[in-house]
Amino acid sequence: MAIELPDHLVQLQREANMARQQATTREYSAEGWKPWLDAVETVHAAVTAYAKETGMPRHEVEQAVKTAARAEAAPPSEG
Numbered sequence: 001m002a003i004e005l006p007d008h009l010v011q012l013q014r015e016a017n018m019a020r021q022q023a024t025t026r027e028y029s030a031e032g033w034k035p036w037l038d039a040v041e042t043v044h045a046a047v048t049a050y051a052k053e054t055g056m057p058r059h060e061v062e063q064a065v066k067t068a069a070r071a072e073a074a075p076p077s078e079g
Contacts, residue, residue, distance in 0.1 A: 003064040009050060012043045013069035 016039035023036040047065055051058040 003056065003061060005061075005064055005068055006050065009043075009046055009061075009065045010068045012039070012046055013065045016040050016043045017069055 016036065019036040019039040023033045026032055043065070044062075047062045048058055050056075051061045054061075
């Protein structure tokens, strides 16, 4: 059964994914990674709140959010 997710959760995860990509393409620095770590913290808080609000297991919500964010970010397949 697919979990119906609010768009804002998927958007937060996409932003965290982009922040990760930006952080990891450069040499490590605490300042350079802060946006990524902050974005991850925001996603975790939002996922936890949504799971608590809906009564769904947090790990299932988190996995569904990550999957949805990856699917929306993937280029369309040819064929």
